[in-house]
Amino acid sequence: MTHAGYLVAGWGISLVVLGGYALGLVRRGRRLAPRVPVDRRRWIDSPGSDRG
């Protein structure tokens, strides 16, 4: 394969940045969620639901 270094760098940087950003968002959400009452988190399924 030609240009393997460029391909690894381009795809690698993109996937690492997007993955890192996604992980950061999940962590920020988990840190903030306990400070907010459940009824303000509208995306959460109803308490009676077992869908999580």
Added chain:
Amino acid sequence: MAGPDKRRDGTGSRGSRLLGAGALVSVAALIVLAFVATDADVRTHPTTGEEFGQFDAVRMLYLHVPLAVLMYVAFVVCAVASAGVLLRRTAWWDVTAYAAAEVGTVLCGLVLVTGSIWGRPVWNTWWEWGDVRLMTTLVLFLLFVGYLALRRTTTDPRLQARRAAVVALVAVLDIPLINRSVVWWENRTLHQQSTLAELKIEDLTLFTLMFGFLAFGLVAWWLLVHRFRVGWLEQAATDYDVAIALAERRFETSATDLDAAIGRRDNREDPV
């Protein structure tokens, strides 16, 4: 006995988990398509018989182009939501605008980096200061970095929302310039004109490119949903803290009044 449900502790929901799983599977499939299923760009000169083309560097196409288009989409969402902020003045529009701006800025940064990496083997340069498309994209990136910085300069949420909305509406005017730069300044860019519009690619290459839009579209959608929820939580947490502080202040004031009243009564009952 079931313990506390960890899945309820963050920004996830059943829908976003399905979306995330779909995005991961799609990106994995895209990597297989881009690196295994599709061929390198190798053409043969009709008269000399010499091989030319982008060779394996063409595999950057399936990454760079979808990221660029999704960057446009994110910034347009930000602009629409910013108009909503100015017209409706509700938190929902502001949180949406902020989320789209942040996701768009991440995508824009990646577009610049992947473009630079792709440009080195194809154009023999990492960066070209005279290239109008590169420069207008850099300007867009800097404008939205400024947007994100502006949002941290004041704690007044209404002022922050209005100022940011104006900046977003001005910044987004750069998008038509970026898009049309290859036509308007044809001789001042290394970029070719729209490959898709001229249908220069076909078959599996075209399918893989389209699949790239789908895969990274799901990723961007997941990021936008979660960034929106983080913003919503930030705002709700601030409101909740303010409400608690006000309640405590009211309680303290009531207690002081009560103490004062008791003090007066005690003084009256027990004069020295």
